[in-house]
Amino acid sequence: MAIDRVRHELKRAPDQHRDASIFVVGTEGQHTEKIYISAYRSNRVKVVAVECDDGASSPEGVLAKVNEIADTFQFGEGDSFWLLVDRDAWTAKMFAHVYRECKKKGYTLCVSNRQFETFLALHFDDFDHQECKKSKCIVKFLKNKLGGFSKEKYDPKPLVALAKSACERCRALDVGGNEIWPDRPGSRADLLVSAIIAKSKVWG
Numbered sequence: 001m002a003i004d005r006v007r008h009e010l011k012r013a014p015d016q017h018r019d020a021s022i023f024v025v026g027t028e029g030q031h032t033e034k035i036y037i038s039a040y041r042s043n044r045v046k047v048v049a050v051e052c053d054d055g056a057s058s059p060e061g062v063l064a065k066v067n068e069i070a071d072t073f074q075f076g077e078g079d080s081f082w083l084l085v086d087r088d089a090w091t092a093k094m095f096a097h098v099y100r101e102c103k104k105k106g107y108t109l110c111v112s113n114r115q116f117e118t119f120l121a122l123h124f125d126d127f128d129h130q131e132c133k134k135s136k137c138i139v140k141f142l143k144n145k146l147g148g149f150s151k152e153k154y155d156p157k158p159l160v161a162l163a164k165s166a167c168e169r170c171r172a173l174d175v176g177g178n179e180i181w182p183d184r185p186g187s188r189a190d191l192l193v194s195a196i197i198a199k200s201k202v203w204g
Contacts (some may be wrong), residue, residue: 006069009048021199022046022079025192026066028057032151033084033116037192039156042200059085059098059109066107078199081107082192087181099180108195110188117142117151119187122173123159129173129185137156139204152155168196 010022020043027033027049034049040048040202050065064084070081083102095111102109104169116136121127124145142149146158159166167190176183 003068003072006048006050007073010046010073019024020044020046021047022075023049023082023192023196024066024069024075024079025050025082025083025084026050026062026069028052028059028062028086029116029151032120033152035154036082036120036159037117037196039160040193040196040200045196045200047196059090059094063098063101065106065120067105074162080093080195081105083107083109084113084189084192085109087111087113088115095180100127109180110192112187112189113182113185116187116189119166119170119189120159120186121145122169123162125165125169133185149161163193163197167192167197 023045025033025036025037025047027037029051030051034051035051037047050062050067050069052061052065056062056064062085066083083098085098091120099109099154101107112134115135117135118129121132121138121141122129124141127141132141137148139151142154146154148154170182170187170190173184173186174182174188182188
């Protein structure tokens with residue numbers, strides 16, 4: 001993660017309101033999450049992805065990167081900090097530690113079960129989260145829906161147009177009562193997206 005790159009991205013664009021909210025989002029991956037969340041830029045919202053570009057992609061590694069940004073730059077009252085991570089095979093102990101640290105610092109932890117691509121697929125009402133759980137199946141589904149998809153390159157605009165429905169599906173699936181991650185295949189990325197939509201006043 002290059003501090004100079006983040007410093008440049010943190011600058012509010014000329015067309016943005018003075019009170020535009022900054023969403024600092026730590027992500028496991030280098031591309032997939034950043035491509036999606038960066039599509040939500042508006043004159044009221046600045047989304048800055050702090051992606052893992054050095055192999056430190058564990059939830060603890062993502063937390064460390066967000067801490068570094070929070071400690072390096074000045075942020076305003078309306079700015080917020082988020083971790084967008086996957087359940088994968090990381091231990092419950094690690095997640096419990098990261099969850100506690102996020103609570104202390106006022107960050108929001110958004111965990112996808114098992115991967116962020118599950119959240120992308122849930123933008124479509126015909127995605128069967130029970131039958132299509134493995135990454136290969138989900139990527140194939142997204143390729144068919146988007147006319148092409150890879151974790152490094154895809155068009156997020158069709159997904160953004162369906163974001164409110166995706167968030168509703170995530171909430172409907174998330175009924176297990178686990179405070180850290182959804183028990184069923186699903187995602188809590190809807191927490192981040194719903195917050196961006198509410199601030200932006202563009203997508204709803």
